[in-house]
Amino acid sequence: MTFLSFPDVFVNQLTNNIMKHLISTLFVFLIIIAPIGAQDDDTGSGTFFSGWDFAVKAGVSASNMFGDVGNNSYLIFPHAGAVIDKSLTEEIILGFEPHLAIEGQELNGGYDRILYLNLPFFGKFPVADGLSLDGGVHTGIKLYERTKFGTTGETESRNRFKRIAPGINGGATYDVSEDWFIQFRTTLKLSDVVRKEGGDSEGSTILSFQVSVGHRFN
Secondary structure, three states, X not given: OOOOOHHHHHHHHXXXXXXXXXXXXHHHHHHHHHHHHHHHHHHOOOOOOOOXXXXXXXXXXXXXXXXXXXXXXXXXXXXXXXXXXXXXXXXXXEEEOOEEEXXXXXXXXXXXXXXXXXXXXXXXXXXXXXXXXXXXXXXXXXXXXXXEOOOOOOEEOOOOEOOEEEEXXXXXXXXXXXXXXXXXXXXXXXXXXXXXHHOOOOOEEEEEEEEEEEEEXX
């Protein structure tokens, strides 16, 4: 009989959670897009699969918490994910950009780190050649959290942060070439991200800035 070690169990649970949320969100995305594709077929302007772009991206995030916190500073971490765009018209693109990001804060020699599966939806509006302004909403799904105490140096998972963190996002995308692009994103998790049982009295939010480089598969 084979027994999984703790890291193996954690990785398996994390993978299952990511796949479950991605599949359900993609299903919702396709439900939203399907009527638009059907209209394209009816008007003869194209098929459901025309106007899609698929890409991967990676970059650096800087995030911090605001609210019921102390003398904190920005937490710097990489992020990575995918970009799925559907051109609705020449002026409007609907985008879905699932990605993994560690967000939180540096605090008194320690830190709070939360691994989120962020599921943002964007409306992208071209304003110049290769440049679009983007805005929309997102949901952050907590997959894991870790706290380090600056006074003792000990780390632990306290289940202090809420599982779901909705918010808004904005930014810009610039096409460097046909295949490569750069992005700037800012996201704000609007709801109180800390559980009341976790010791939050005033409410805390997370503000994050991202710079990414992406590659399209054309």
